């Protein structure tokens with residue numbers, strides 16, 4: 027009997043099967059690209075009939091901008107830095123009671139420059155480049 031030959035072939039087959047997995051190299055995690063919030067536009071305020079006191083905050087993080095006085099159909103230019111993959115919220119400050127109104131959240135995505143944000147009766151747009 028030639029049982030040793032069979033064992034040798036089986037071992038070779040196993041090595042061939044392992045090769046593709048070994049070829050998948052670990053890729054280094056790159057830090058997300060830094061971008062700039064260039065403009066925020068208020069189409070309809072959350073407070074009514076008054077203006078909003080709009081601010082932009084990283085979800086679970088720091089305030090990036092505001093609060094700023096924003097009536098209907100007004101644009102401002104925050105020029106603050108955000109990173110791709112970061113989720114930010116647009117809020118209306120309603121004073122020391124702490125019951126600020128969330129208008130909406132967006133996740134900053136590579137290649138996406140404008141975001142529509144609607145909620146709580148308000149309508150905004152955010153421009154990021």
Ligand SMILES: [Ca+2]
Pocket residue numbers: 072073118119120126127
């Ligand atoms: Ca409000």
Ligand SMILES: [Ca+2]
Pocket residue numbers: 073077078079118119120121
């Ligand atoms: Ca307010």
